[in-house]
Structures are given as C-alpha cells and as structure tokens.
Amino acid sequence: MSEPLNFRREKHAGVADGRLGLVAAMALVMGNMIGSGVFLLPATLAPFGWNAVAGWVLTTAGAVVLALVLARLTRALPEAGSPSGFVTAAFGPTAGFFISWIYLVSVWTTVATIAVAAVSYLSNMFPALSAQAFRPALAALVLVWGLALVNLRGVKAAGNFQIVTTAVKIIPLVVVIAIAAVLFATGKAQVLPVDAVPVKPASINAAATLTLWALLGFESASIAAARVRNPKVNIARATLWGTALTGGLYLLVCSSIALLLPMQVAAASPAPFATFVARYWNPAAAAMVTVFAVVSCIGALNGWTLLQAEMARDMAERRLLPKWFSATDARGTPLRAMLISTGIASLFVAMNGSRSMQGLFEYLLLLSTSATLWLYLACTLAAWRLRIGRVLALVGAVYALWTLWGAGIGASGMSFILMALGLPVWLWMRCRERI
Template identity: 25%
Template sequence: MTTSQEKPASAPTSRRLQGGVLTIPNAIALSAAAMAPVLAVVLNAPAAASAAGGALPLSFLIAFIAAALVGNTVVQFSRRLPSAGSFYTFNSQGLGPAAGFFTGWLFWIGYAVLAPGLFTAFGAFVQDYVSSTFGVQIQWWIFSLAAMAIILGLSLRSIKASVNLDLALLSIEVVIFLILGVVAVSTAGTGNTGSVFLPSFAPTGFTGVGLGVVFGLLSFIGFDAAATLGEETRNPKRNIPLAIIGALGAVGTFYVFMMYALTAGYRVNDSAHMAAFLKDTSPFVTLAQHVAPWIVQPIEIAAIFGIFSCFLAIHNTTVRVMFSMGRDKVLPSSLGGVHPRWFSPDRAIYAQTAFTVIIGLAVGVWLGPGATGAYGFTGAIGTVAIVIVYILSNIALIRYFWRRADRKVFTHVIVPILGVIALAYPLYSVSTPGQAWPYNLVPFVVLIWVVAGVILFLRYRAKSPEKIAALGSFIAEDDLPLDEQPESLLAARAPSLQHPTVKEEVENTPEVEERR
C-alpha cells in the first residue's frame, strides 16, 4: 500500500474538465443549438428552394438521411472514446496520429471560423430589428460586442448554464416556428400534397433535388457538437450517443416538417404560386404575412434568439477542441489549462473570443455583416473544412473496427461508406471552381490552412515526435481496464507508470500477462 508521499504522479487536474455535470438534455441542447434549426430554415430554405422548387421537403429528407449516416460514426466512436476532442480524438485512434493532427487542424478552424460570421450576423439582425421596430439607428458591431461579452461570461462561468440557456432559447424559437408550420398546413387546403416528396416537383428533376440536398446538409453542420462534451457528461459512453441521436432526430424532423409546411402553405402545386416561390428570398416571412400576420414579429425575434444560441454553442464547441489540442501540446500548451474554480477551459475561451472579435470586425467591415456577407463567407469556409473531417471520420470508423471482435459489417463498414458517398457531392458543390466572389476564395483559404498544417506537422515530427505520438490520448474514462485502453493513452501515461510501485502492479495484471 502506498503512502500519500508515494502516490504516483498522474495527469494534473488542470488538464481535466469537470466530469459528470451535464445530462442528456444538456448535450442535446448544444448539438441542436449548433445546428441552429431556425436560422437554417430562414437562410438555407430560400437557397435550396431556388433549385429544388416544390421538392424542397424531399431534398431535406434526403439530407436528413445523409446526416444520420455520419451520425452513426459519431455515435459508434463516442461509445468507445468520449472526449472533448471529438473527431480529433476519433480520427487519431482510427487513422493514426498524422490523420488525427490534420483532423484537429481542420476541425478547429472549421468551427472557429463559424463564430466570426455568427458574431456579425447577430449584430446585423438586431440592428435591422431595432431600426424597423423602434426607428433607432445603432451600429451593428455594438450589438455583436454585447453578445460576445455575454457569451464570454457564460462560457467561463458554467457550461451547464450555457447549455441550459441554449435549451431555453431553442424551445422558444422552435415553438414559434412550429406554430407557423401548423397554421400553414391546416389552412393550406389543396396545397397539402404528397407530390412534394417526388423529384418531378423540382424544376430540373433529380439535379434540382440534389442541389437542394447540399443546402439541406449544410443545415445539419454542428450536430456533432455534443461529442465535445464527452468529458463533462454523466455516463458519456451512453449519454453522448443518445444526445446525438436525439438532436439529429428532433432537428431533422423539424426541418422536414417546416419544409413541407412552407410548400403546402405557399401552395406550390399551383404554377403561379410556384413561380413566385422560386423567386422569394424570404419565403417564411411571406408565408407568415399570408397565413398568420400576428406571428411576423415573433419570427424575427426567434431568428435573433436562434443566432445567439448558435453563437453560444459554436463558441463552447470550438474552445473544447482548442483545449484538447492544447492539452496534447499541438496548440500552445497554455490552451490546455482549466480554471481552478469554474473548471472551464479559460485560456482557450479567451483566445477564441479574441479571434472572433478581430476576424468578425474585419470581415464584417470588408464584406458587410449580413447573411450574404461575412456570415455566408465564413460559413462556407467552415463547411468545407468540417465536411472533410466528416469524410475522414467515416474512413476512420472502418479502420478502427476492422480487426476488432465486435465489428459489425453494416454498422462499421457499410454505413460509413454510404456516409462518404453522401458527403462527396456537397463538398464538391461548395468548393467547385466558378463560384461568385468572394466564395471563389473559399477553396484557397482552406488549402492555405492545410499547407500551414503540413508545415507545422513536419516541424513537430522532426523536433517533437512525442507530441505526434500522444495525439488524441485523453478520453473521458481513463480508468478503463488496460485491455480496453487505446495504445496512445497508455503511452501518454507512461511517465506515471514508471513509478516503481505502480510499475510492479501494472506488470502483474492479467491484461499485461495476456499481452505478453
């Protein structure tokens, strides 16, 4: 028996988030808020409708299925490797340290760059609302900075308070839009038709439906956010998968219903109404003005709530990825620290806040703060980076389970292959040459980021190979039996295992004997 003086060194508490403080509803709230369901239907529905036409519900239904294929990968990995690093940890274990490094590199910028766009969009939406409602002109960046200050305080003080606020705002905004949807469907009369789930209802058939799927998939970006709470959620191997399934199911059902309500309420089965529908840049506002004028202003407020809750969720997700990479010393190690009292990744929070404000103000002034300016540009960059990560994770799942005794052909091979196929077209559509300015810059921005990552990776491999070897080694439950622990986790804990007493105990365990 060891004394307190002889107790072996272990991972310092400053490198661990507070475990067991979150529940399934908390984790669902983060994923659902990151998807921003109300914001997605307000901004992505018009873009998708221009291609999919009356088959808009079909496009979102197919996107829902495609997102579920990727969701399977997150669920399967979360049952084995719950971690704040999410895909960074998953791909490190499934494809090796090099793939893990580039996953973290892309995943980090993919989420980090979404925040400046949401920063500007919030200010722009509130500015327009205040101007139209009260006749007062206030600069957008004042509202953006105020929102950032609130988010900074919430993320520092309590992840639980943050996700509870996300849940409250989500409930309000979703209920408002569901009321609009129910009213639209109940008053649609002959507009209610199952034909909207047929490709023939799209102006260009399957091609139009396919383009609509692209925007539908963009609406699901962020569903994986709950995976970054793997170290802070009770019983993460059970609850994180349930949260991801719950968030995907609830938001996916919401999308399909709202798209159906839009086409039914608009009565797109009438050729004249279809022509107007294809040209409408704000179809939900138009729908509300026709079927329920009294709900127009609540819809505007719901959109503001949706942006804020998404902003808060994306911020909390990003800082946990930064924290995980800082903990592994891929990013500056100071980012891997935890506040001694609040157990929040405070250094990562400050860094992401500074990044959001600086980039947000710069891009907002350059392109304008609205949906077609900074928000759209940064969103496109983030989408390309994140979709690449999703594709890599599907491949990682196949490799991770390939030689395992618990491998299931359908779950661990067929479904991830289908996921890769489902994501290939949206990735091509977003990054293909010939996009309008500034979206034609998106592939080059991502490429420059990848090149910077290659340089950093080669530098680490040459001068600090131990950093690469330990990538993704932290998981939520490192008290697993030795035969269930990832090899990189055992390597990361090697210094503590060299203590004479612990070394002797470990070397005499049945697991080690069996490995010999």
C-alpha cells in the first residue's frame, strides 16, 4: 500500500537526499534573519517611541513585497539559480557579477560579525574570554571554523542543525510576547504615550532603516536554490512564510519591549531582552536570555556559512568566478568554496580583533550591509525589465531606494567601493575567456 500523501510530504519536509525540504528551507530563512541584532535592537529603537512601531510595520511590509518579487522570479526563472542569476538574466553577466560580488563580500563580513557577537554574549557567561585582547578574536575564529566543519559534513547536517537552533532561538521571542499579553490582559501594562516622541516621517524612515538590518537574509533560500528540493515551489514558500513569520515576531517582540519598558531604561540597557524579562517576570529567567542569544548567533552563523559557500559555487557555475570554486565532494559540499570563504571571513575576524583596525572593520560592515540593499534593488529592476510582477517590482524598487536613502548617502554611496574590489577579478575572468 502506498503511503498517505500527507505523510510523504512530512517525511521530506526537513532534510533528505542531501537537499533542504520546506521546513529546512524556512529554518534557513528564519535562522539567518534571527541573529544577534534582535536582542539589542529594542534598546536602539527605544528613543524613537511609536516611530519604531511604524518603522517595523513598513519594514515588514517592504520585506514581504521584496520576498514576493523573489518568489515570482523563482517561479518564472527557476534555471537562473539565485537572485544574482535573475540580475544576469535581465542585464547581462557584467551586472550579474558586480551584484554577486558585493553580496558575497557582505556575506563574508556578516559571518565575521555574527561570530564576534556570539563571543561577546559568551564573555558575559565566561569572563575569561575577554580577559586578554586576543582571546575574543581567537574564540570567534573557533566558532567560524567549527560551523564550517558542520557544513563540511554536508547539507543534511547543516540543515538539521539549522532546524534545531531556529526552534530554540524562537523561545525567548515567544516568552516576551506571552509576558506582554499577560500585562495587557491584567491591565498592568503602562504603554509609552504616543506623544512621548513626536511621530515624524524622517523619524519613521530612520527607524525603518534600523529595523531592516534585522530582516536581512530573507533571500537565503534563493541563494541556496541548488540545495533546495523542488525549488520552484519550496523557495517561494520558504521565503514568503519565513519573512512574514519573522517580521511578525519582530514587530510584536521589539514593540513590546520598547513600549512597555520605560524609555530611559530600554535605551540604556545593554541587554533589553533580559531587562524586560527580569522586570516583568523573573531575574533568574532573564539570565537564560544570554544562553538563547548565543544559540541564536550560532544558528545564524551556521546558515550564513552555508550561504557563503553556495554563493561562491553559484558564481563559479555561472562563470563569474573560476570553475575551481564549483567542485563538490562526495557529500555535494562545495569544499573549496567553503574553505576559501571561511578563510576570508577569518581575516575579517582578525581585523576585528585588532584594536587599530576596529574602526575600519565597523565601517566595512556598514558598507556591506548597505550592499545587500543593492541586491534587493537590482532584483526588483530585473523583475521590471523581465515583465514579471511589475506592480510588485515597482513597489519593491521604491522601498529599496527609500531604505537606501534612510541608510545615508555616505554608506549607500560608498558601498560602491566593495563593487570596485571585484573589478580585478572580473577583468581576469574576461581575459581567461578570451584565451
């Protein structure tokens, strides 16, 4: 007797035959979006008051629109393989290379930054980690290479690890929402007055730009398209559902903390999640927030480690990087791309470990974050040119430009430096084709 259809679907929802099912692809999207930033963002947004709530609403809506554009492109052009593949299909290999390159550099710096953030949280639990200047960088390097080893075991190991860590990191978000719900139900909630901070378009734009940093990564399933089962269906669903769920959780969680904690307390807190839980529930439970923050960072680091190798492999298969990067081992893992990418990310960790280069690293991080916005803008323009979901593409392009403006002319404009870094590679690849 054949198995029931719903059972077959459930069995293949996670990771099987070396590819990610729907649940694993959603875990990749949500796990990469929910990293270290959400645990600090309420403090950053506290001075904005209700502007932050409006910013979250606009950011979540904008991210969902961009996710819809990616979903439409994936269904129309499954052979393109990735967001940068859509750009190549619309504007040619030159545009595809530079958008791919700037995004790849941003992934390398993201891996380094998440590792450093994880060590920062760990140092609260183990002060010896920060006792000497070199220890945080060394610990971050151990995390970077440890997660690389997990990914070298294959997509199945990385995917299952992502599912578990994503499930764990959602727990503190649900706890905060439950506490807020109890406060409202019992009438104990004292919400920040609307007029405590003037609601202005400029403030909403600034808050929305900050909140977007926490939602970066919804393109993760599209980047790893070659590792997703039934990509034409599962990538679209994972991207849309993962983005909507994460955006909804962020809206409820960050708004609850920013509006229920006194503004001065929230803004000054180095750990607003823990402060909220300690104030309205239990100090002992608040101590566990650090553990969840570490797990959140490690889960995000696992997902971004997968992406950095997949991005390099995808570029190599589209002849935007040397073919050497596309080689895979018996498990289907792009071994060379993983090792080289992890090595480059390690250099960024080392830069962060050097006090003399700290400012340079932070500036490069700001540029790389802005670089992700260029990928989103390029995908919306590609959809417009290819006549795929043009209304959504237009709205998405306007939103991407709006957030680029909110990021500041300096960060958005200077992100072209990252593109220029790829020029020698592009010229070398073109020379090799002519030989």
